[in-house]
Structures are given as structure tokens and as C-alpha cells.
Amino acid sequence: MASSLQNIQGDDSVLLRVTHSNIKTFSADVRFSLEMSVEAVKDKLWKKCGTSVDSMCLQLYDDTGAKVADIHDNTRPFGFYSPLAGYRLHVIDLDPSSVTSGGWLEDTSLVEKYTISDEAYGKRDGTFRKFKEKLAQQNPSLLEPKIADNYMEDLCTNIKVGDRCEVEPGEKRGVVKFVGRAESLAPGFWVGVQFDEPLGKHDGKVSFLSFRLK
DSSP, X not given: OHHHHTSOTXXXXXXXXXXXXXXXXXXXXXXXXXXXXHHHHHHHHHHHHOOOGGGEEEEEEOTTSOEEEEEOOTTSBGGGGOOOTTOEEEEEEOOTTOTTGGGTTTOGGGSOOOOOOHHHXXXXXXXXXXXXXXXXXXXXXXXXXXXXXXXXXXXXXXXXXXXXXXXXXXXXXXXXXXXXXXXXXXXXXEEEEEESSSOSSSSSOSSOOOEEEO
């Protein structure tokens, strides 16, 4: 009953959940026309999961997990097997050398990585490193820090963790949670503020805004 309610009246297509024998994490909702041939269904699935039409076996399961049919005849219309919305179409890859076998589509640790030594990379042309070196030769100031290392140091000497403050613009009040350098962000001195209300992306601001102590 639940499956039939998901069908669109007058529509000759059906929405099925597709799973794969080799790709355990693969699960997709795919719409199929009931008038298309089984071979056309397989061709559509090949473009989504990588299993070739000739190596593909299909099984249809209802929404309780019971098998409805083994779909073998490529010439029959898909609607012959009476799939309903909410059913699951399971793809079985029969090719042991298929691109889907071995698990490497899911586990990237199984994929051989290309590595290059720092020395070899330094000898290559057209790399980002060479681009930066050329840029530095043409205009050395472009790669210099835009903010001085002691930026806002004088102001921060008067600010302590635990101070109440009001951040402007916006008149947002809060408590100072951090004062000092944050080398992972940028040069200079930083002030982290935890707002009284749930504003911003986290508990502290990553850029310095003008504020006055309360």
C-alpha cells in the first residue's frame, strides 16, 4: 500500500532505490520509464555505477526486502516485471575484472598515489612554485605580509580574557575569550569574542572588529 501511494497518477515511470553488489556505499534513487527495455535500463545504470551492460544482472526487491524477480530478458519492457515506487533494483556485477571490483572505488587507500620528490618538483616548469618565484622576482612586495607582526599589539595590552565588550558594528555584546597571536590565521594580535547570543560561525571572531570595554 505504501509503495503504490508513491506512484504519480498517469505517470509511466517509477522511482527505485538502486544498490550494487560491489559498491556497498552506492545507493541512489533513479527514475525509470516502464516502457523502456531492460537493456535500456541496464545502459542507464551503466552510466551511473560503471558495470557494463553485458556483465550486469538485475534483481528486483519489494519494499519489505523480498525478491520479486530476477531480470534477465533484455528485450522485455521493464514494466513487465511490475516494479513499484519504493522497490529496490539491485545490480550484480558478474565481471571479476570490472572497474567496480576490488573496493578501490570506495577505499582510496587502495589506489596507488603518484609521488614526487621535492628536488624533482623544483626542476619542473609550469608549477605553482615556479609561478610564485617568478612573481617574487617581478614584484617582491606582493609576497610580503600585508599586516605587521605587531598589528593591534598596543590596543590588546588593555584587553584581558574575561572582559565584557561590545563589538561594532552591530552592538553585539559578549565576553573576551582569547587575546594574542594566532599565527594560523594572520600576523598581528587577535581578540576572540564569545557573544551572549548565538551569532557568528563559532564562539570567537576570527577578524578584529572595533569594540569598547563594558
